[in-house]
Amino acid sequence: METMVRKLQQKYKKAREDMEKWDELQSRLLSLFKSATSIINRLQVLAEAKNYGVLRSISGIREALLGKQMETLEMIFRSMRETMKEFRGIVLSLEKIARDAWQLVKGGSAQTSKQMKVQIGLWPNITYCLGGLRSIYEMHQSEYILKLSVVSSLTWKCSPTDAAAFGQLLVDQPNIPKDEVQAIYDIIFADEIC
Numbered sequence: 001m002e003t004m005v006r007k008l009q010q011k012y013k014k015a016r017e018d019m020e021k022w023d024e025l026q027s028r029l030l031s032l033f034k035s036a037t038s039i040i041n042r043l044q045v046l047a048e049a050k051n052y053g054v055l056r057s058i059s060g061i062r063e064a065l066l067g068k069q070m071e072t073l074e075m076i077f078r079s080m081r082e083t084m085k086e087f088r089g090i091v092l093s094l095e096k097i098a099r100d101a102w103q104l105v106k107g108g109s110a111q112t113s114k115q116m117k118v119q120i121g122l123w124p125n126i127t128y129c130l131g132g133l134r135s136i137y138e139m140h141q142s143e144y145i146l147k148l149s150v151v152s153s154l155t156w157k158c159s160p161t162d163a164a165a166f167g168q169l170l171v172d173q174p175n176i177p178k179d180e181v182q183a184i185y186d187i188i189f190a191d192e193i194c
Contacts, residue, residue, distance in 0.1 A: 004105065008129040011101045012188050015136055018090045018097075019181070022140065025086050026170075029147065032080050033154070033170055037163040039073045040156060073156055080151050084144075091144045094137040101133050124187050132184040142175035 045051050046066050055061050105126055124132075150166045158166070 004126055005124065005129060007104055008101055008126070008133075009188060011097050011104075011133060012129075012185065015094055015097050015133060016185070018093050019136070019140075022087070022090050025083055025090070029080065029083050029087075029151075030167075030170055032076050032083065033151075033167050036073060036076045036080070036154060037160075037167055039069050039076070040154075040158055040163050041160045043069055043073075043156060044160070070156065077154075080154075084148055084151055087144050087147060091137070091141050094133075094140050098130075098133040098137045101130055105130060124190065129188060132188060135184065136181060139176045139181070146175060 043066065046062065046069060049056060049062060052062060147170065150169050154163060154166055
């Protein structure tokens with residue numbers, strides 16, 4: 001049992017690496033989203049001729065400024081889509097880790113359901129180890145789906161209020177409770193804590 005738990009701990013270490021990358025991507029996505037929202041808010045101001053004051057006399061100024069902002073916004077949208085592809089890669093990696101862990105246990109010695117639930121000392125039982133990896137994958141998958149929905153909903157036509165609400169959804173990350181993930185890791189690595 002100890003050998004199997006050690007092998008599963010290795011899977012958790014790989015999952016932790018993916019989650020650290022996830023946090024980096026989260027920061028990048030929030031920064032891109034904030035930039036996109038700023039431009040979307042600016043577009044409304046730039047669209048109105050009355051906001052140009054004396055600059056109205058310059059031929060094509062409004063169109064040039066709007067065009068440049070739209071070009072920049074499109075580059076940001078492209079970066080956001082690339083970032084979402086990286087999030088998807090992490091979700092697929094976490095799914096593979098959970099699946100490989102199950103295969104590892106299945107392919108190991110013939111473990112009965114009862115043996116998988118046995119806990120010896122500080123070691124977590126095998127069922128808990130497998131369930132934790134599955135939970136981590138499912139949390140990230142749910143969050144990815146939410147992020148994809150929010151990013152897909154943000155367009156240059158969004159109102160500033162809608163864009164702000166979408167941004168708040170990204171900040172909140174409601175599907176990944178950090179304390180719950182940490183509690184899983186604390187149990188999995190209890191032998192190393194003591």
